[in-house]
Amino acid sequence: MQAVFSAMFYFAPIALYQGMLIVGYTTIYTNAPVFSLVLDQDVPEDIALLYPELYRDLTKGRSLSYKTFFSWLLISVYQGGAIMILSIWLFENQFVNIVSISFTALVLNELLMVALEINTWHRFMILSEIATLFIYVGSMVFLPTYFDMNFILTKTFVWKVAVITMVSSLPLYVIKMLRRKFAPPSYSKLTG
Structure with missing residues (x-):
């Protein structure tokens, strides 16, 4: 988002978020939901113990590869760009509040993306x-x-931030569902 913000204003070295917002984003607003993903399960424990061949995919090194890294990078660029561009476009008359607009959409997007990643x-x-x-x-x-x-308490703020959040996250969810439908993971055969 910072790169898009700077690029839109002739690469001016002005920080979009400062102070408490950066600290809050990394420690308070996203820490617990992201960390809670360690509790997620693809398959129940009894099935995982019954079929140890499920671990074979992990030994191939495909989980963390250059392809995975660049797909995550592409997702980040898309979401950051969508949030920043839509924030400026939809709220062009309220540019003074661009920080609260884009930061709220960013936090909501992160919470929504965590929720969409959870299997169990x-x-x-x-x-x-x-x-x-x-x-x-x-x-x-x-x-x-x-x-x-x-x-922030206006209807305009609420619906426009909701639109920004949906545009930044909904297409990725649709792609994820299509990928699961046409190229399901190996464990999906066991979970029904």
């Missing part, structure tokens, strides 16, 4: 998603230098 929900996953959302909304009140509550 666990109560701590649900708790981490809900708690993070409440913490973010609550922190808007305590960080008035970054968030103008009069602007």
